Amino acid sequence: MIDLLGITKTYTTGAQSLQVLKGVDLAVETGELVAIMGSSGSGKSTLLNILGLLDGYDEGMYRLDGKNMAQLTERRAAELRREMLGFVFQSFNLIGFKSAAENVALPLYYQKVPRKERLRRSHELLERVGLLEWADHLPSQMSGGQKQRVAIARALAAQPRVILADEPTGALDSTTSEEVMVLLKELNGDGMTMVVVTHEAEIAAECQRTIRLRDGLVETGAHV
Amino acid sequence: MRWWERDPWLELAQVLLRNPFRTLLSSLGVGWGLFMILITVGASNGLEEGVKADMGNRVKNSAFLWGESTSLPYKGYARGRGIVLTTMDVAFLEENATTLEAVAPRNQLGGWRGGNNVTHGLKTAACGVYGDMPVYKDIDPIVIMEGRYINERDLEDRRKVAVIGKRVRQLLFDREEQVLGSHIQIQGVTFTVVGVYRSQQTGEDAEESENSIFTPYTTFNHAFHMGDRVGWLSLLIREDVPGDTAVAEVLRLLKAQKSVHPDDPRGFGHWSMAEMHEEMTTVFSAFRWVSFVFGGLALFAGVIGIMNIMLITIKERTRELGVRRALGATPANIVVQIMVETLTLTVLAGLVGGIFGVATLEALDAFLAASEDNGIFRHPHVTLDVLLTALGTMTVLGAFAGVLPALRALRVEPVEALRT
Numbered sequence: 001m002i003d004l005l006g007i008t009k010t011y012t013t014g015a016q017s018l019q020v021l022k023g024v025d026l027a028v029e030t031g032e033l034v035a036i037m038g039s040s041g042s043g044k045s046t047l048l049n050i051l052g053l054l055d056g057y058d059e060g061m062y063r064l065d066g067k068n069m070a071q072l073t074e075r076r077a078a079e080l081r082r083e084m085l086g087f088v089f090q091s092f093n094l095i096g097f098k099s100a101a102e103n104v105a106l107p108l109y110y111q112k113v114p115r116k117e118r119l120r121r122s123h124e125l126l127e128r129v130g131l132l133e134w135a136d137h138l139p140s141q142m143s144g145g146q147k148q149r150v151a152i153a154r155a156l157a158a159q160p161r162v163i164l165a166d167e168p169t170g171a172l173d174s175t176t177s178e179e180v181m182v183l184l185k186e187l188n189g190d191g192m193t194m195v196v197v198t199h200e201a202e203i204a205a206e207c208q209r210t211i212r213l214r215d216g217l218v219e220t221g222a223h224v
Numbered sequence: 225m226r227w228w229e230r231d232p233w234l235e236l237a238q239v240l241l242r243n244p245f246r247t248l249l250s251s252l253g254v255g256w257g258l259f260m261i262l263i264t265v266g267a268s269n270g271l272e273e274g275v276k277a278d279m280g281n282r283v284k285n286s287a288f289l290w291g292e293s294t295s296l297p298y299k300g301y302a303r304g305r306g307i308v309l310t311t312m313d314v315a316f317l318e319e320n321a322t323t324l325e326a327v328a329p330r331n332q333l334g335g336w337r338g339g340n341n342v343t344h345g346l347k348t349a350a351c352g353v354y355g356d357m358p359v360y361k362d363i364d365p366i367v368i369m370e371g372r373y374i375n376e377r378d379l380e381d382r383r384k385v386a387v388i389g390k391r392v393r394q395l396l397f398d399r400e401e402q403v404l405g406s407h408i409q410i411q412g413v414t415f416t417v418v419g420v421y422r423s424q425q426t427g428e429d430a431e432e433s434e435n436s437i438f439t440p441y442t443t444f445n446h447a448f449h450m451g452d453r454v455g456w457l458s459l460l461i462r463e464d465v466p467g468d469t470a471v472a473e474v475l476r477l478l479k480a481q482k483s484v485h486p487d488d489p490r491g492f493g494h495w496s497m498a499e500m501h502e503e504m505t506t507v508f509s510a511f512r513w514v515s516f517v518f519g520g521l522a523l524f525a526g527v528i529g530i531m532n533i534m535l536i537t538i539k540e541r542t543r544e545l546g547v548r549r550a551l552g553a554t555p556a557n558i559v560v561q562i563m564v565e566t567l568t569l570t571v572l573a574g575l576v577g578g579i580f581g582v583a584t585l586e587a588l589d590a591f592l593a594a595s596e597d598n599g600i601f602r603h604p605h606v607t608l609d610v611l612l613t614a615l616g617t618m619t620v621l622g623a624f625a626g627v628l629p630a631l632r633a634l635r636v637e638p639v640e641a642l643r644t
Binding site: 081 | 231238544547555639642
C-alpha cells in the first residue's frame with residue numbers, strides 16, 4: 001500500500017539548512033497496522049506530513065496504492081488526500097462550531113456528496129464508533145475520548161485506503177487511550193490499513209509492527 | 225461553491241453567528257456608510273425639490289428685462305444715459321422678436337416690497353400695486369380663488385378694477401364681508417375688486433405675492449400718471465428656444481431701437497428664470513456628487529473594517545483552515561469560502577443600512593407631508609438608480625475586501641492541522 005524509497009527532506013531556514021530525512025525506505029502492506037516510533041527530532045512528524053501528502057519531499061520515491069506521488073500540485077494533493085487518506089490528530093481538530101455529525105460529514109462535503117447522503121453516512125459512522133446519540137452535540141460538550149472517536153469516524157467518512165493517526169492517544173488518559181486503540185484495532189480487523197505515529201511503547205506494542213526512526217533514517221522494521 | 229445548495233449558506237451562517245457581536249460591530253461601518261449615502265442624497269434631493277417648488281410654478285421659460293444707465297457713449301449720446309422703456313418698445317418687440325411667445329409690460333408703485341397705502345373703509349394696508357397685462361398670468365401663474373383676472377376689456381376701457389391677493393383681503397376685509405364688487409382706494413383712486421388670488425409659491429415670495437394688487441396696465445398708467453413709461457418687461461419665451469438666445473435677441477433689438485452701443489454690457493438689466501433654473505440644477509447635481517463621494521468614503525472605511533476583521537478571523541481560524549485542507553479542501557474551495565463570507569457580510573450590512581436609510585427618508589417625508597409648513601425642504605427621497613448604484617458599489621467593494629483575507633487563507637498550509 002505504501003512504498004517509500006530513499007526519501008529525503010531538507011528544511012532551510014535562512015542560511016541554515018537541516019536535513020530531517022536522510023533517505024527513508026519503508027513499506028506498509030494493505031491491511032497492516034503499523035506504528036512509527038522515534039524520539040523527538042527523529043523526523044517522524046516530517047515523515048507523517050509526507051505520507052499524508054501535507055508536505056512534499058526532495059528526493060526518492062513515494063508510491064501510495066501503486067501510484068507515484070511525485071510533484072503534486074496543491075489541488076491534486078487535496079484530491080488525493082480526500083480520496084485516499086483519513087487523518088486522526090492528537091488534538092482531535094474537530095471544528096468547534098459544527099456538531100459531531102457535521103464534523104464527520106465534512107470530508108464528504110469536499111467530495112461533493114449530496115447533503116442527505118452525507119448526513120446518512122455520518123450517522124452510520126457515529127453509530128459505528130458508538131456515538132450516535134451524540135450526533136447533534138458540539139465538540140465542546142464531549143469528553144476527549146468521545147472527541148477522538150468522532151475524529152476517527154470523520155477519518156473513515158471518505159472511505160480512505162489508509163488512515164494516518166498522529167499520536168491519537170497523546171491527549172487521553174490510559175483508560176480512554178485503550179478504548180481508542182480497541183476501536184482502531186477493530187477497524188484494522190475490518191481491513192483498513194493504518195499507520196500510527198506514537199512515542200508510547202504500549203501503543204506501539206498493540207500494533208503488528210513497529211518502524212523505528214532515528215536521526216532521519218529507519219533503524220528497524222522497515223519491511224514486514 | 226454551488227450556491228443553490230443549502231450547505232454553503234449553513235456553513236456561512238455558522239461562521240458569522242459564531243461571534244454575533246463582532247459580526248455586528250464589524251458590519252456597522254458598511255451599514256453606516258450606505259445609510260449616510262442615502263440620507264445625504266435624499267436630503268439634497270429634498271432641498272432641490274423644496275427650492276424649485278419655492279421658485280414656484282413660475283413658468284420656466286420666462287425672463288424679465290428693464291432699462292438701466294449705459295456705460296458706453298454711442299451715436300452722440302454720452303455714457304451714463306438712463307434708458308427708459310416705453311409702450312412703443314413693447315409694440316416694437318411684439319412685431320420684431322421671433323423668439324417670444326408674449327411681451328407684457330409691467331409697472332409698479334414704489335420699489336420691490338414697496339408698500340402703498342390702500343384703504344377700504346376704516347382699514348388700511350401697505351401693498352405692492354402693479355399695472356399688468358392679461359398675459360402676465362401665463363408668465364407668473366396665480367390661482368384665482370374668487371372672481372376673475374384682468375381681461376382685455378378692462379385694458380381697452382381703462383376700467384378701474386383690481387385683483388387682490390389673499391393677504392390683502394385679510395387686511396382690508398372682515399371674514400364674512402362681500403369682497404367682489406366692493407371698492408378700495410389706492411393712493412386716493414377708487415378701484416372695484418373683481419378677483420381674489422393666491423400664490424403658487426412658498427415662503428417669503430408667497431407672502432410678498434399675496435400682498436399685491438393687480439390692476440389693468442392702461443388704467444394704472446393713467447391713474448398714477450406714468451404716461452407711456454414701462455417699469456419692466458415680462459417676456460414669455462417660446463418653448464423651443466433656449467432662454468439665453470431669446471434674451472440675446474431682445475437685447476439686440478432694443479439696443480438698436482434705443483441707440484445703445486451694441487457692445488455695451490449695461491443699458492439693460494435682465495433676469496431669466498431659465499438661467500436661474502439651470503444654475504440651480506448644476507448646484508444640486510454638484511451637491512449630489514459631493515454626497516456620493518463622502519458617502520462612498522464612509523462606505524470604503526466600512527469595507528476596510530470588514531477586511532480587517534476577516535484578516536483577524538483568518539488568523540484565528542488557521543487550524544480550522546488547515547484541517548479543512550487536510551480533509552481534502554482544495555485551495556479554490558478555501559478562496560471561494562472566504563470571498564463568499566466577506567461578500568455576504570458586506571452585502572448584508574449594506575442592505576440593513578440601506579433599509580434603515582430608506583425607512584428614515586420615508587419617515588421624514590411622511591412627517592414633512594403631514595406638517596402644513598411648506599418650507600424649503602420637501603419630499604426627501606432617493607431614486608431607484610441611486611439605490612442600485614450604492615448597492616452595486618458595495619458589492620464591488622465587498623469583493624475587493626475579500627481578496628486579501630482569501631489570499632491570507634490560502635497561505636495556511638494543511639500541515640497546520642498537525643501542529644500541536
